[in-house]
Amino acid sequence: MGRTAETELMIEAEIRQNLDVVRGRLRDAATRADRSPANITLVAISKSQPDERITAAFAAGQRVFGESRVQEAQTHWQARRDEAGDLELHLVGPLQTNKVKDAVGLFDVIQTLDRPKLAEHLAREFDRTGLIRRCFVQINTGEEPQKAGVTPDAADGFVEMCRGLELPVEGLMCIPPADQPAPPHFALLGAIAARNGLSRLSMGMSADYEAAAELGATHVRVGTGVFGARAARH
Numbered sequence: 001m002g003r004t005a006e007t008e009l010m011i012e013a014e015i016r017q018n019l020d021v022v023r024g025r026l027r028d029a030a031t032r033a034d035r036s037p038a039n040i041t042l043v044a045i046s047k048s049q050p051d052e053r054i055t056a057a058f059a060a061g062q063r064v065f066g067e068s069r070v071q072e073a074q075t076h077w078q079a080r081r082d083e084a085g086d087l088e089l090h091l092v093g094p095l096q097t098n099k100v101k102d103a104v105g106l107f108d109v110i111q112t113l114d115r116p117k118l119a120e121h122l123a124r125e126f127d128r129t130g131l132i133r134r135c136f137v138q139i140n141t142g143e144e145p146q147k148a149g150v151t152p153d154a155a156d157g158f159v160e161m162c163r164g165l166e167l168p169v170e171g172l173m174c175i176p177p178a179d180q181p182a183p184p185h186f187a188l189l190g191a192i193a194a195r196n197g198l199s200r201l202s203m204g205m206s207a208d209y210e211a212a213a214e215l216g217a218t219h220v221r222v223g224t225g226v227f228g229a230r231a232a233r234h
């Protein structure tokens with residue numbers, strides 16, 4: 001066996017094991033909270049990962065992936081998108097209005113709907129193309145000035161506005177402040193969703209996806225826990 005093939009097999013074994021660990025922990029967390037593990041989708045966040053690691057995750061049966069940048073997602077996923085019918089791609093990073101067309105063309109789910117102007121652009125693009133993409137509204141639960149997302153106070157009005165534009169808002173997403181315990185933020189997200197009649201919650205990353213699953217996450221976004229450490233950002 002050549003060196004390259006051997007390395008590929010090792011990477012695949014590593015990622016298969018990571019996926020097994022994450023899925024097992026999600027099952028345990030679901031059991032603790034009296035929830036069905038089937039209601040928790042693992043979104044494997046492949047941003048900044050080399051292509052062979054994505055291939056390995058795919059070979060290991062993972063089909064739901066997330067990316068934070070439209071352009072990088074195109075290089076990772078455009079060809080795979082055309083090959084695999086059961087692939088589901090989520091955008092989990094900020095979306096500029098000039099990238100809406102590309103994003104709608106590539107992603108199945110936009111998790112970062114966070115302002116009226118973006119809502120209007122998405123509605124127009126869905127209308128124009130007939131590609132109606134599922135949406136999550138991003139909530140800035142920690143009200144951090146540098147972070148994207150609608151503040152908890154403005155959430156109800158924003159969801160209503162999105163519904164007025166006939167956007168298929170399915171749920172809410174949050175990224176809690178790095179320096180605070182995450183569970184209160186998960187609970188707040190759940191409360192905002194409940195009072196708006198939304199049933200889906202995207203919350204929890206590698207460090208805290210079990211807590212998120214116990215607090216009602218329907219989507220957990222796990223990057224390093226699945227793929228290993230990311231390359232540094234340029």
Ligand SMILES: *Cc1c(COP(=O)(O)O)cnc(C)c1O
Pocket residue numbers: 045047068092093175205206207221222223224225
């Ligand atoms: C990078 C990223 C993740 C995954 O983070 P890990 O700590 O590697 O699991 C999840 N959500 C968003 C929005 C991200 O940008």
